[in-house]
Amino acid sequence: xxxxxxxxxxxxxxxxxxxxxxxxxxxxxxxxxxxxxxxxxxxxxxxxxxxxxxxxxxxxxxxxxxxxxxxxxxxxxxxxxxxxxxxxxxxxxxxxxxxxxxxxxxxxxxxxxxxxxx
Numbered sequence: 001x002x003x004x005x006x007x008x009x010x011x012x013x014x015x016x017x018x019x020x021x022x023x024x025x026x027x028x029x030x031x032x033x034x035x036x037x038x039x040x041x042x043x044x045x046x047x048x049x050x051x052x053x054x055x056x057x058x059x060x061x062x063x064x065x066x067x068x069x070x071x072x073x074x075x076x077x078x079x080x081x082x083x084x085x086x087x088x089x090x091x092x093x094x095x096x097x098x099x100x101x102x103x104x105x106x107x108x109x110x111x112x113x114x115x116x117x118x
Contacts, residue, residue: 036111
């Protein structure tokens with residue numbers, strides 16, 4: 001974790017660099033957020049489709065296992081989105097993501113980590 005307060009300060013300074021500074025940066029971040037939303041929407045559609053097939057008995061075991069894995073990823077996304085709904089919580093994302101990595105707990109969804117290089 002953090003050994004000194006300087007470690008936390010350095011981590012916060014690294015993340016402050018990611019804040020948009022001009023219109024171009026805002027457009028880039030908006031496109032990244034749009035890509036994350038599209039990826040998560042696609043995942044939801046696939047999971048619901050497989051679960052509908054499974055309810056009629058026409059889904060294979062492999063499809064169900066894959067859908068269950070995607071559903072777990074969606075729960076991680078829901079937890080992350082719920083956390084971000086708390087006012088001011090985005091300031092704690094760097095610290096919490098570092099702690100989550102240390103304890104091997106998935107905190108940031110894969111689509112967000114891929115788009116924002118976390």
